[in-house]
Amino acid sequence: MKPNSVAIVGAAETTEMGRIPNTSQIMLHADAALNAMQDAGLKPGDIDGVACAGESPTNIAHYLGIVPTWVDGTQVGGCSFMLHVRHAAAAINEGLCSAVLITHGESGRSRVGTGRRGGGSGHTLAGQFEGPFGTMGPPSAFTLPFLRYMKETGTTLEQLANVAVVQREWAALNPRATFKDPITIDDVMNSRMIAYPFHIFECCLVTDGGGALILVSAERARDFPQKPVYILGSGESVETPMVSQMARFESSKAFAVSGKKAFEEAGISHADVDHLMIYDAFAHLPFYGLEDLGFCKPGEAGQFIMDRNTAIGGKLPLNTNGGGLSYMHSGMYGMYALQESVRQMRGIAPAQVPDAKISIAHGVGGMFAASGTIVMSNQEI
Amino acid sequence: MADLSKLPLPVPTPETRHFWDGTKKHKLLLQKCDDCGNAYFPPRPFCPACASRSVQVFEASGNATLYSYVINHRPHPAFDGVYSIAVVTLEEGPRMMTNIINTPQTPEALVLDMELRVSFGEITNDITLPYFEPAEVST
Numbered sequence: 001m002k003p004n005s006v007a008i009v010g011a012a013e014t015t016e017m018g019r020i021p022n023t024s025q026i027m028l029h030a031d032a033a034l035n036a037m038q039d040a041g042l043k044p045g046d047i048d049g050v051a052c053a054g055e056s057p058t059n060i061a062h063y064l065g066i067v068p069t070w071v072d073g074t075q076v077g078g079c080s081f082m083l084h085v086r087h088a089a090a091a092i093n094e095g096l097c098s099a100v101l102i103t104h105g106e107s108g109r110s111r112v113g114t115g116r117r118g119g120g121s122g123h124t125l126a127g128q129f130e131g132p133f134g135t136m137g138p139p140s141a142f143t144l145p146f147l148r149y150m151k152e153t154g155t156t157l158e159q160l161a162n163v164a165v166v167q168r169e170w171a172a173l174n175p176r177a178t179f180k181d182p183i184t185i186d187d188v189m190n191s192r193m194i195a196y197p198f199h200i201f202e203c204c205l206v207t208d209g210g211g212a213l214i215l216v217s218a219e220r221a222r223d224f225p226q227k228p229v230y231i232l233g234s235g236e237s238v239e240t241p242m243v244s245q246m247a248r249f250e251s252s253k254a255f256a257v258s259g260k261k262a263f264e265e266a267g268i269s270h271a272d273v274d275h276l277m278i279y280d281a282f283a284h285l286p287f288y289g290l291e292d293l294g295f296c297k298p299g300e301a302g303q304f305i306m307d308r309n310t311a312i313g314g315k316l317p318l319n320t321n322g323g324g325l326s327y328m329h330s331g332m333y334g335m336y337a338l339q340e341s342v343r344q345m346r347g348i349a350p351a352q353v354p355d356a357k358i359s360i361a362h363g364v365g366g367m368f369a370a371s372g373t374i375v376m377s378n379q380e381i
Numbered sequence: 382m383a384d385l386s387k388l389p390l391p392v393p394t395p396e397t398r399h400f401w402d403g404t405k406k407h408k409l410l411l412q413k414c415d416d417c418g419n420a421y422f423p424p425r426p427f428c429p430a431c432a433s434r435s436v437q438v439f440e441a442s443g444n445a446t447l448y449s450y451v452i453n454h455r456p457h458p459a460f461d462g463v464y465s466i467a468v469v470t471l472e473e474g475p476r477m478m479t480n481i482i483n484t485p486q487t488p489e490a491l492v493l494d495m496e497l498r499v500s501f502g503e504i505t506n507d508i509t510l511p512y513f514e515p516a517e518v519s520t
Contacts, residue, residue, distance in 0.1 A: 122389060122390055122391055122392035123392040123393075123394055125397075125423050127389065127391065127392065128391035128392065128393065128394075128397055128401075128423070129391070129422075129423050129477060129478060130478045131389040131391075132388055132389060132390060132391055132504075132508075132510050133466055133467075133478050133479055133480050133510070134388075134453060134457050134459065134460055134464055134466055134480065135466055135478075136453060136455055136457055139453075139455065140451055140453040140455070140466055141451075141466070143451050144449055144450065144451050144466065144468060145449055146449070146451075147449045147450060147451075147493060148448055148449035148493065151493050151494075192454075193454045194454055194455060195451040195452065195453045195454060195455070195466075196451055196452035196454065196463075196488060197451075197488075198451070242423070242478075243468075244468045244476055244477060244478040245423070245476065249448065249449050249468070
């Protein structure tokens with residue numbers, strides 16, 4: 001990808017967030033899309049590329065009255081939107097389209113207009129070789145690698161609980177966050193056990209919401225009302241649909257491959273990064289993200305967060321919207337990580353990092369199954 | 382286990398049928414590449430390490446060690462109370478998900494790297510699941 005060739009010129013979340021029982025899933029996509037188009041000063045007729053996950057791009061294009069010359073329905077879980085940004089940048093560079101709308105909407109809590117949940121997957125490898133042993137979705141499977149991570153790294157349960165504590169501090173600064181009240185390590189460790197060693201405060205929320213982004217070429221970006229946020233680099237990868245078949249439980253191969261690619265494309269070093277979002281479906285995800293992206297050495301992320309490096313005033317502000325643990329999590333949270341990176345680069349985040357110039361949004365899809373990484377900047381480097 | 386009929390059961394495919402036929406006969410079957418020697422799981426008719434189609438099925442020793450686990454506290458219709466969901470490392474190298482049975486479902490009883498032995502649980506006429514138990518229980 002050519003540096004600075006593409007920029008985000010529209011970004012918005014759904015008008016409401018949290019519990020939205022009066023809105024179907026496709027309308028959550030549309031609500032976010034309408035807000036993003038208003039943000040960019042564009043109409044559906046100005047959009048010629050559509051990418052989304054959770055609904056097909058056909059549904060979204062038709063619903064919004066868009067006639068696209070390019071669509072992308074990549075669906076690899078919660079980081080799909082990172083991959084959409086990456087693919088959109090390539091498509092704009094190649095001239096396949098000029099203005100791409102990326103949408104997410106998910107009635108994760110209220111389940112309005114979402115179709116049937118689960119079922120009928122007994123023939124897949126995960127259905128044959130994981131489901132029969134009583135996995136009940138991410139809380140009892142995404143969490144499975146962590147005891148091995150603990151044994152190999154010496155990380156403690158207090159350090160795991162502390163992730164939720166620090167992110168709650170960020171959430172307290174965010175009026176739209178679902179949970180804002182301060183919590184302590186004891187509060188986390190005394191909260192309800194979900195799947196040992198994970199307590200409920202170490203598991204993400206289940207909420208309704210959505211978000212949308214609009215991307216155009218960097219040359220056009222200056223003509224839009226909002227401060228452009230340039231895509232400096234990006235990465236993506238997948239590893240396995242079965243958490244039990246990860247190569248190693250103390251590291252995500254998909255994270256490492258995606259992160260390395262994004263850093264290489266952006267041509268930046270870790271010291272250049274002012275702000276970081278790591279998709280936190282569960283409290284151990286920031287450990288894997290910090291280590292597999294190279295911000296910490298293996299096994300050091302727990303202490304790095306304990307030492308308040310990622311907290312308010314720290315050198316690497318992380319998950320500044322409160323994250324999936326405290327802000328919101330509709331099921332595919334990657335869009336909200338991207339939205340917070342855009343807000344930070346525009347300088348309008350509720351918990352704004354002063355003078356932040358480079359932000360990374362790193363996503364996970366499935367249970368360590370997929371990954372996408374986007375490096376953004378507000379500078380025309 | 383409370384009600385085994387509530388387990389989401391595997392639906393064997395042509396590529397995995399031999400595995401489920403094996404568990405029915407209380408054999409844990411893996412596959413091995415004739416060209417590079419790689420032993421692998423889950424089943425597929427080619428080697429995931431080198432893409433060779435020349436592979437064979439062989440019976441694993443049934444010995445394993447505990448790689449990682451969670452103890453699920455949310456109620457599942459097929460299980461009584463809390464239960465372990467584990468990943469074990471087979472003696473031959475591949476890892477697989479399972480439940481650790483015949484031992485208390487507690488962090489004290491479930492210690493990483495403990496030695497385990499396969500134990501088969503017949504769920505239906507067609508499906509027998511491979512479970513693991515502490516090696517000391519088996520001997």
